[in-house]
Amino acid sequence: MGLIKILGKILEKKVPVQNVKTQPVKKINKSNQISIGAIKQALDGVEDVQYKPVRTSEGLVTLIYYASFVDPVVLHERVVKPILQRQETVIHASEKMEDHELNRVINLITTGHTIIYLHKPALFYAIETFSAKNRPIQRTETESSVIGPQDSFTESLNMNLSLIKRRITNAELKNKDYIIGAETNTKISVLYLEHLVNKDDLACVKKKIEEIDYAGFLDIAVLKQLMEDHPISPFPQYNMTVRPDMAMHYLLDGRIVVLMDNSQSVVICPTTFFELFVPTEDYYNRWTTVTLLRALRFFGFFVTIILTPTYISALTYHPELLPFELLLNLQESRDRVPFPPVIEVLFIELIIEILREAGSRMPTKIGSTIGIVGGIVIGTAAVEAGLISNILVVLVAVSALLSFLPSNFLMSNTSRFIRYAFILSAGTFGMYGQVIALAWLFIHLLNLTSLGKPYLAPVIPRKWTDLLDSIIRFPMRFLRYKKGISALKNKRVSPLDEE
Amino acid sequence: MDNNKLKKLKPYHVIFLVQNSMVALGLLSLPNELSSMGYSQWWIPLMLGIIANLTLIPIIWLFQRYPQDNLFTLNEKLIGKFLGKILNTFLVVYLIFFIASIVEGYLDLIKIIALPDRTIAGPLVVFFIVLLYIVHGGIKSIARFCILSFFLTIWMAYFLQWSILEGDIRHLMPVSNFTFHEFLVASRNGYFAICGYELIMTYFPYIINQKKAFKHASIGIWITITLYFSVTVVSVMYFTEWQLEEVIYPILKLYKAVELSYAERIDVLGISLWVLLILSSTAAYLWVAKKGMDALRSNNKTYHLYVIAICIFVFVMIPLSKDFQEAFYDNLFYIKFSIILWPNILIFLHLIKSKRKQASA
Numbered sequence: 003m004g005l006i007k008i009l010g011k012i013l014e015k016k017v018p019v020q021n022v023k024t025q026p027v028k029k030i031n032k033s034n035q036i037s038i039g040a041i042k043q044a045l046d047g048v049e050d051v052q053y054k055p056v057r058t059s060e061g062l063v064t065l066i067y068y069a070s071f072v073d074p075v076v077l078h079e080r081v082v083k084p085i086l087q088r089q090e091t092v093i094h095a096s097e098k099m100e101d102h103e104l105n106r107v108i109n110l111i112t113t114g115h116t117i118i119y120l121h122k123p124a125l126f127y128a129i130e131t132f133s134a135k136n137r138p139i140q141r142t143e144t145e146s147s148v149i150g151p152q153d154s155f156t157e158s159l160n161m162n163l164s165l166i167k168r169r170i171t172n173a174e175l176k177n178k179d180y181i182i183g184a185e186t187n188t189k190i191s192v193l194y195l196e197h198l199v200n201k202d203d204l205a206c207v208k209k210k211i212e213e214i215d216y217a218g219f220l221d222i223a224v225l226k227q228l229m230e231d232h233p234i235s236p237f238p239q240y241n242m243t244v245r246p247d248m249a250m251h252y253l254l255d256g257r258i259v260v261l262m263d264n265s266q267s268v269v270i271c272p273t274t275f276f277e278l279f280v281p282t283e284d285y286y287n288r289w290t291t292v293t294l295l296r297a298l299r300f301f302g303f304f305v306t307i308i309l310t311p312t313y314i315s316a317l318t319y320h321p322e323l324l325p326f327e328l329l330l331n332l333q334e335s336r337d338r339v340p341f342p343p344v345i346e347v348l349f350i351e352l353i354i355e356i357l358r359e360a361g362s363r364m365p366t367k368i369g370s371t372i373g374i375v376g377g378i379v380i381g382t383a384a385v386e387a388g389l390i391s392n393i394l395v396v397l398v399a400v401s402a403l404l405s406f407l408p409s410n411f412l413m414s415n416t417s418r419f420i421r422y423a424f425i426l427s428a429g430t431f432g433m434y435g436q437v438i439a440l441a442w443l444f445i446h447l448l449n450l451t452s453l454g455k456p457y458l459a460p461v462i463p464r465k466w467t468d469l470l471d472s473i474i475r476f477p478m479r480f481l482r483y484k485k486g487i488s489a490l491k492n493k494r495v496s497p498l499d500e501e
Numbered sequence: 502m503d504n505n506k507l508k509k510l511k512p513y514h515v516i517f518l519v520q521n522s523m524v525a526l527g528l529l530s531l532p533n534e535l536s537s538m539g540y541s542q543w544w545i546p547l548m549l550g551i552i553a554n555l556t557l558i559p560i561i562w563l564f565q566r567y568p569q570d571n572l573f574t575l576n577e578k579l580i581g582k583f584l585g586k587i588l589n590t591f592l593v594v595y596l597i598f599f600i601a602s603i604v605e606g607y608l609d610l611i612k613i614i615a616l617p618d619r620t621i622a623g624p625l626v627v628f629f630i631v632l633l634y635i636v637h638g639g640i641k642s643i644a645r646f647c648i649l650s651f652f653l654t655i656w657m658a659y660f661l662q663w664s665i666l667e668g669d670i671r672h673l674m675p676v677s678n679f680t681f682h683e684f685l686v687a688s689r690n691g692y693f694a695i696c697g698y699e700l701i702m703t704y705f706p707y708i709i710n711q712k713k714a715f716k717h718a719s720i721g722i723w724i725t726i727t728l729y730f731s732v733t734v735v736s737v738m739y740f741t742e743w744q745l746e747e748v749i750y751p752i753l754k755l756y757k758a759v760e761l762s763y764a765e766r767i768d769v770l771g772i773s774l775w776v777l778l779i780l781s782s783t784a785a786y787l788w789v790a791k792k793g794m795d796a797l798r799s800n801n802k803t804y805h806l807y808v809i810a811i812c813i814f815v816f817v818m819i820p821l822s823k824d825f826q827e828a829f830y831d832n833l834f835y836i837k838f839s840i841i842l843w844p845n846i847l848i849f850l851h852l853i854k855s856k857r858k859q860a861s862a
Contacts (some may be wrong), residue, residue, distance in 0.1 A: 319615065319616060320615065320766075320769045322765060322766045322769065323764055323765060323766055323767075323769050324764070325762065325763065325764065325765045326765070328763070427627070430623065431616065431623065431624055431627065432615060432616060432773075433615055433769055433770060433773040434611055434616060434624060434773045434776065435624075436773070437773045437774055437776050437777065438624075438627050438628065438631055438776060441631050441635075441646075441650075441776065441777055442630075442631050442634065444646070444649050444653075445631070445634055445635050445638070445642065445646055446634075448638075448642065448645045448646065448649065449638045449642055
């Protein structure tokens with residue numbers, strides 16, 4: 003609606019609230035001349051900076067570095083030991099700093115380099131010594147799969163790049179790096195296969211990244227939200243994963259993958275609604291199994307948002323909809339419940355939500371106990387106390403389980419949010435309200451875009467070959483076409499036309 | 502999305518826009534409207550389809566000569582600015598009344614079947630919110646919604662199965678048991694359900710492949726006609742002649758014949774799902790009315806949409822006597838039919854104009 007679009011525009015404009023462009027090194031003298039005094043002044047108050055004097059055969063040398071970034075063993079092996087033996091070897095391996103490059107020197111120190119200061123003649127050299135500990139590659143906890151590779155991304159950008167690049171050993175795999183975030187100077191990398199990617203998409207991603215003006219990035223999820231076409235929509239418009247094989251799968255289809263330092267997930271854009279339900283395990287299983295599972299996931303999404311609302315509208319407005327035996331059954335289980343169905347449903351849905359949220363915040367050891375307690379309270383005690391009917395418990399449990407079927411966690415969160423809208427509309431207008439809400443949902447999905455491409459693409463296909471890899475996943479030999487959403491435009495030129 | 506491009510309707514968009522703007526409230530009462538013909542009514546939809554297809558020819562022919570114009574701008578071009586504006590004002594007012602008639606008819610049904618003991622104010626407000634949301638996305642958004650609502654409702658045709666089983670196929674004979682007057686009454690009433698394809702006069706400039714627009718629009722018309730035809734045949738089989746005359750919404754009665762183990766009365770579900778069809782056709786009409794307002798004021802403004810929506814809303818909420826309403830809405834038919842025939846006059850004017858141009862050149 004118009005109001006929403008206007009709101010969206012306001013929000014879009016309000017995004018760079020924190021666009022205070024602070025220079026990282028502001029206090030230093032204006033001349034930008036390097037001297038040991040100027041460095042000390044700039045790094046005043048930084049306690050972990052080290053000034054380590056080393057006396058070599060050729061004179062005094064001072065090493066300047068962050069103790070938190072540089073492992074003493076690495077420093078000794080790479081700098082101190084060679085410098086004591088032959089000073090030139092280290093000088094050759096490092097980069098000479100020009101006289102006016104004080105800002106750069108400070109930047110290098112804050113990113114883990116060591117500055118070698120020769121007292122006579124007063125010269126500065128920088129050498130890469132970043133050796134802070136990284137988390138090793140581990141199994142993924144959030145997107146686990148039975149078949150397929152078990153490794154997952156870590157928080158190190160270089161390690162993540164290596165995880166993808168070792169899978170696609172091809173010089174066509176390009177990456178463009180950016181430094182974003184005025185305060186954090188976070189490094190991000192845009193990864194794509196040069197000959198497959200849609201050039202318009204790439205230009206669009208690059209433009210969006212260059213336009214972003216934000217102070218600090220906690221995780222790539224923040225960047226993803228800033229890059230989305232429709233910031234108010236409840237739906238995630240780009241895919242996010244911690245699995246290298248998923249990133250690789252979409253790279254091979256011509257999508258763009260964005261990685262960020264200190265962030266475990268990577269963002270895949272553009273994406274479609276349907277792809278948010280599909281884990282890569284679908285390509286490792288037999289096609290029959292996958293077809294069954296995909297149907298479950300996709301239709302499960304719609305069942306989870308209309309199951310409990312239908313209970314409300316059937317009991318509140320349209321009891322004639324139900325067969326007599328079922329109605330009797332429902333009324334019998336509800337005869338001690340003093341609330342109208344909508345209150346009853348909201349009550350138990352909120353309890354489930356609380357349990358889920360509490361379980362995810364709590365330490366694991368307490369969490370399992372609470373899970374059992376919560377299960378007993380909801381399953382038995384609430385029914386016996388006459389607060390809710392036991393048929394509703396079954397429905398709510400089923401819809402809660404169904405909401406976790408999509409492979410993308412943000413999508414399952416969305417399905418739970420939308421369910422409340424449906425519950426309220428069913429509570430006010432019954433079946434009519436439900437269909438109106440459904441119409442709203444569909445028109446919203448139809449109008450959503452991901453990087454300017456229609457979000458609901460495979461349902462209303464851009465290319466007929468998309469249907470080979472939709473709810474029915476055809477056997478692998480049929481899946482050799484690029485998806486419509488990533489297809490290059492005007493690519494197919496027959497040789498006869500060029501003559 | 503692609504708001505800047507003028508040409509944006511692909512062939513399947515055209516097919517379903519034509520198809521879905523035809524199906525609205527008319528289908529629910531079609532067998533009853535045709536009931537003056539008794540059992541011989543079942544082939545009437547085929548005849549109406551042929552008429553619709555024939556009246557489509559001048560429309561497409563004319564607009565292919567003016568590929569950038571819609572009905573409103575063409576009116577101003579061919580019959581002069583002043584007269585054109587008067588005519589367009591009249592058309593916009595008519596569209597407002599017509600949309601109001603659809604919305605009011607549907608919400609009355611909802612009130613009777615799904616939400617008894619409730620006023621229609623609440624359902625009307627949510628209906629308008631969704632309607633405006635659809636129209637706000639432009640004609641392509643409406644076309645997409647048409648496709649979606651077609652596939653979300655077409656499966657209900659399966660429910661006809663029970664009525665076929667219980668019906669009697671011998672009702673289809675004799676084919677020609679009617680007088681000429683009965684025939685005229687039936688075709689007049691039935692044509693109301695067929696209307697809607699003439700909206701192509703407004704979204705024609707947006708069609709990508711204008712040369713094949715006639716073919717696509719005809720496909721859309723005949724999808725609808727197939728639906729209507731199957732519904733009338735099944736109704737003739739299922740009902741007696743007396744029932745056809747007395748039952749106002751025979752389709753809802755057909756739903757009641759459905760026997761499922763998990764649901765007792767499907768008609769509530771059916772009438773609720775019908776809102777998708779109502780939404781898609783009123784969205785198309787509302788968009789056309791907005792275009793008319795744009796042409797009147799000679800600029801494109803989003804608030805025109807809201808102005809029209811408010812007018813419709815107010816008109817629906819005004820308490821009028823049922824008799825007056827029925828007579829009023831009934832007479833809208835003549836305007837509707839003259840709009841369908843209007844392009845013929847425009848063609849005449851076009852020919853005069855081009856002749857004069859040739860003479861002066």
